[in-house]
Amino acid sequence: MASIAYAFKVLCLSLLFIVVASRSSVKPKVFNVYRHGAKPDGKTDNANEFTDLWKRACARKSGSSKIYVPKGTFYLGGVEFVGPCQNPIEFVIDGTLLAPSNPNDIKQDTWINFRYINNLSISGSGTLDGQGKQSWPLNDCHKNPNCPKLAMTMGFAFVNNSRIKDITSLNSKMGHLNFYSVHHFNITGVTITAPGDSPNTDGIKMGSCSNIHISNTNIGTGDDCIAILSGTTDLDISNVKCGPGHGISVGSLGKNKGEKDVKNLTIRDTVFNGTSDGIRIKTWESSASKIVVSNFVYENIQMIDVERPINIDQKYCPYPPCQHEQKGESHVQIQDLKLKNIYGTSKNKVAVNLQCSKSFPCKNVELIDIKLKNNGVENGPASAVCENVDGSTSGKMVSHNCLN
Structure with a gap:
């Protein structure tokens, strides 16, 4: 009787090992933006191709998904990638994502925005090129109430248990990476760069966030390398x-x-x-x-x-005169x-x-x-x-x- 029980236990453990091994060997379905119509010519707006591919990858139920951006320059108007997604999703960027040089061509607060997503991974050797040089002279809101609203490069809102690794953010129009109500997020190996005289180009900005880990990262900008705001x-x-x-x-x-x-x-x-x-x-x-x-x-x-x-x-x-003696x-x-x-x-x-x-x-x-x-x-x-x-x-x- 004991030998039967032992054999049954061994059988169960073997079946469990096979299930775990098979799960770990299942590769994510790859969605290559180039093979799905995106053009790496630095001119064609690929926003529709990227968002359509995101919707397909995000809705996939049978396993994780990987969106892959190969080498090349992919011009991209303002895009939003919105969840929730059915399974973990990777976004691997080995090419360059190129923002419009004219700030008026990005009709939203953030050029590339991720919202309401869990288990998101962004990685790769690629670059987010914000083409901010044309926008920086317009950043005079402290003295001009009619100043244009410039877009940040990449934003995360209500994103949890996620990470960004190894990406380079170059010459943002405003801030580079913006986090709002983000929890349990790792930032590692990232490079953020803009000239020291570029206004309001904060490297990493976060508010109402918790359990953020930033490591092995190089930041050089015209504003705060890291700005930590209310509720963090x-x-x-x-x-x-x-x-x-x-x-x-x-x-x-x-x-x-x-x-x-x-x-x-x-x-x-x-x-x-x-x-x-x-x-x-x-x-x-x-x-x-x-x-x-x-x-x-x-x-x-x-x-x-x-x-x-x-x-x-x-x-x-920041912009005197100030009146703290009167206001407290x-x-x-x-x-x-x-x-x-x-x-x-x-x-x-x-x-x-x-x-x-x-x-x-x-x-x-x-x-x-x-x-x-x-x-x-x-x-x-x-x-x-x-x-x-x-x-x-x-x-x-x-x-x-x-x-x-």
């Missing part, structure tokens, strides 16, 4: 090279009503090279919302000739920040600037082994400025210590 939590950033650009910024925060807390951020093993800022938190001096920024760890960060290596600015005002101080509470092993060179004598709110002072700020040297035109050792900060220092402090 549990963000891990490692091995990122940033420059040119405005650093990795939290905010700006507090300008609008209904904003949400930002918490649980880790940035480690990262290099800022020639940026205007390195570590940056910015909140509007007159806040419309009361939120908390908390549980941040910055560790093993190298600064190479950064203008403001460590910068907490709770009197943020920032109501954004910053607390529980640890900055450890931050080293390198500063282009300003003030290498550490902690300018916190008088109404809501920064709390529990730890500075550990801050080794920043002044490499600017003003002589003397690097210094620090602290306003309305409760915290502590330990380890080696090369810059002047302004915390007791």
